[in-house]
Amino acid sequence: MTNSVFGQLLIAAIPGLPALVFLLLALFGRYVKEGAQFVAIFGVATSLVFSVFALGFVTGFPASLFPTGGVPIDFAVNWINLGEGGSFQMGVYIDGLAAVMLVVVCFVSLMVQLYSGAFMEGDSRFAWYFAILNLFTASMLGLVVAPNFIELYIFWELVGLCSYLLIGHWFEKPSAARAAQKAFIVTRVGDAALFIGIIMFWSATGTTSYEGISEAAQAGFVGGSLFTAAVVLVFIGAIGKSAQFPLHVWLPDAMEGPTPVSALIHAATMVAAGVYLVARTYDIFVQSPSAMLVVAYIGGFTALMAATMALTKKDIKRVIAYSTVSQLGYMMMALGIGAYSAGIFHLYNHAFFKALLFLGAGSIIYAMNSYNMFDMGGLRRRMPLTFWTMVIAGVSLAGIFPLSGFWSKDAIVVSAFAEHYYVLFGMALLTVFLTAFYIFRAIFVAFMGEPRTEAAREAVESPGIMTGPMVLLAILAVVSGLVGTPLADYFAEVVAPSEFATGTLAIEPHEFNVTMAVVSVAVALAGIGLAYALYVPKPERAAALARRFSPIYKFLDNGWYFDKLYDRIFVRPAMFFGRVVRQFDRRALGGLVMGVGRGASGAGERLRPLQGGGAQNYALFILVSVLVLGVIVGAQYAFLTIALIATVAIAAVAVGSRL
């Protein structure tokens, strides 16, 4: 199939169709207006069908349909060819990992676009919104199929650009414009590191393909500290994209964007790209044990840190945003400790239940136009469908048996224990507790008790085009994990690390551990129980607690003061340096030349009566200079030089004197 032109076109259409939709809507969106959504949905639905087809092919299932399947799809064309000077290709590589990602991206994108039709109704830039949503989908799909770093980097930047445009969709609001800018710049810190890492790999190995770099490293062409540095730089890129410590600060602010965007980009797909990058280049990462440790500990620390930040937030979207940061930390940690399939399994499950949480939050926002959960209350009766789908998503996120989140989270926790990363294990277990607490705090505050505002009293359930996708996602939040249970772990078969990676890490598969499962579920239930105790029977208890531990509360609520810290150590010094350089530019360099300019101008003024016009002065200037030069170089050539320049000068004078 990968050899036939038809098959290749079919695969290329997966990112190609949304790209085409983008082009159509960007150019003609103003004419189709609300019709934009139908064009968009048709495009992404077709991509979803093709993605499922690709998944079937690479897994060879069902065998009757794909007799030649079971192998990765792999083809490429030359993009830039400099012969011996190097060449860069645009290609497609789809194995089980990429195929699963394709399906996830297309599916969540389809759900979000259906939902957006109602959510964004009446928006002044409705068609543009759908255009960018599709450019994003196309870029994300391109990122997934990329077989080399340059192609990855191209789509990596494009998803960042789309994220910027969508966060800033309501750019009349200064806070949205600021959040968009912050997101772009903070992730670009990571991108710059990624780029340097790519260059280092290229200059050491002469290739940018993942496979080529991995093989060159195995053969010893690149090694030691240079190799580790390059791997860590690539990982910094992943840190930026996946909002890991210390570059996590952009994601909470990104909630200024429309909520469906948060569901697609800042929960299910783009922020998972960092995790995907580490998984995609796993054969490179495993060759540097120290880089793997960095991955594991950054992930574990981020999971815990972000969970604490989510504890006190009043903005329901920010709670979910910190939750995303925290869950991405889990996935990173899993990859770092060698639990490859578990990490990607969590990415896959998380995409559904986290997108659902955002769509649920969006449903509330649509109903009552507030992000503050303490404006809500009692919505359980007013919005039952939203309530129940959010509870399902919350239970799944908390990791309660047998919902999808349980299976993947449990696999990660067990791996941390079995691989003797006891510190990480402790952090992960504590995070389980905090996660269950903060998500049920949000659900209890929003849906239980009595309505706190007029808007909450009058809220009505969202229309079917919004709740429909939520119900579909809720079903997945329950059952998506069933493909990876210990009884039949299909997922780990489809998304498996290479033999090389398994061999290098020397990891044995871990048995399902009933004790561990019971412990982690008990811890999660304890978190839910505490949230109930604090926020349902006597809500004033929580407020009293917050007052009592006011410094800690403020520390958490301000996100550990990271924004203030970065302002002090990066933003302000950079501004100061900019001012100094500008003064230098104006005073020192500019002043010097201004003097020359004034002097010459004065000379020009004096010559003016003689020559009668500006242009002539310079013609004279040329002649004199050339004369001087001619004398220096050799008198015998002077006549020639003069003749040449004089021709030019006379022409100039002729034109100048006419004006």
Add this chain to the structure above:
Amino acid sequence: MITTITIFIPLAGAILMLLMKNADERTTRYTALGVAAVPLLLSLYIYLAHGSDLGAASLTQSFDWVSSLGIGYRVGLDGLGFGMFFLSALLTLIAVVASWDVHTNLRQYYAILFIAELGMLGVFAAQDLILFYVFFEVTLIPMYLLVGIWGDENRRPAAIKFFIYTFFGSTVMLAGFLALGILSGPNFSIEALNAGGGLSRAAQIAIAVPILVGLLIKVPAVPFHSWLLDVYVSSPISTNVVLSGILPKLGTYGLIKIAIPLLPQGVEPFLPYLAAFGVLNIIYGAFVAFMQTDLKALVAYSSIGTLGFILLGIASGNALGINGAVMQQVTHGLYSALLFILVGIIASRAGTRRIADLGGLAARMPWAGGLLALGAFAAMGVPGLAVFVSEFMSIMGGYTAFPVQGILAALGILLGAMYLLYMLQRVIFGPTKQPALAEAADAGPMEMAAIVPLALLLVVLGIFPSLLINVQRPAVEVVLAAIGGS
């Protein structure tokens, strides 16, 4: 022959302009458009018919001028110069379209612009050192006149400063050329002088110094840039198009076409410094741009910054870097011309260029605001747009030769994002601050005609860079052979 014809059609156009004494403004503008279209169509024909065959200079024409000194009229096109040759024709046409802010002495304006075009086309086709210098100088005087006569209220000191600085540079360069030509024969044919022409290393170094200084002033490399700001800010928009799109490339092209292959041993010791100059441009330009309050000044410094990638790529001395540099010459021209025209459009609506007084353009003028964003994204090296391709090639090539400079240049991409996004946030986002902007019309058909081709080329070359790279690649290999053979 076609090369010579293309070069000298603008001269005919200039004479035609001066003869059309009684033509009204409309006729003048359309005639100028017609004239400017001819070199563009001819170079498009050259691209289609000979684009794959521009390794060594093709379509040549030569006859002796001063045979005793080996000076000749030698022109021809190779892959190094073709991109800029094409861009010169394109940007002149766009400058004519974008000359809506010029109303006085229109015929003379176009005539001088065409003389400048003659010089630009000539430089990128010259295959003789003296001819190169003559064309180089032919661009200078028209530019001086365009700014000095049609610029804003500060035009006079700006034009004088520009003239003195760059004239000093070209004179120093000429000294180097004369020494090179005379010591080698005398012979001034670039082809014959390729690969050092048997000069000793010491002689090459001595000759390289004035040539490098002259060319770097032209670029301009920081700290020789202080002429640039005033002249860019003072000049009319249509002059900006050529001034920023083409003129700096006279310097960088001179480095690639003459300094590197003709004096390989002489330039070699200076390459790390050339790379460092590139990095200095990138970082210094970004920081100063960050602090600008005038939108046009910001674009001017942004232009200085992205020129740094060309210097870095040239200094790398490898296929990737030099190809990147040759391509960046074109991509820089596309994006900076786009931004300067948009600044003009925006200033004409808002009545100000002060960044702090603008805002909300994306809502009021979606096309102008959106394309400003596109230009800014191009400038910060966002993939999908052509500047990304040339920048990543320059940086990768630069890193291979000089790792420290390469890493610093990569960080420059981050700085570029900072000041350009900060600019976008204040100019196109947020609420509208200027009352004049509340009722402002978006870019009209004429204005769109000037900016859309540039935006389109940025996208097309961003997705299919081979359209350009395949033309320049064989010629870059010739340069590499000259370096390797030294």
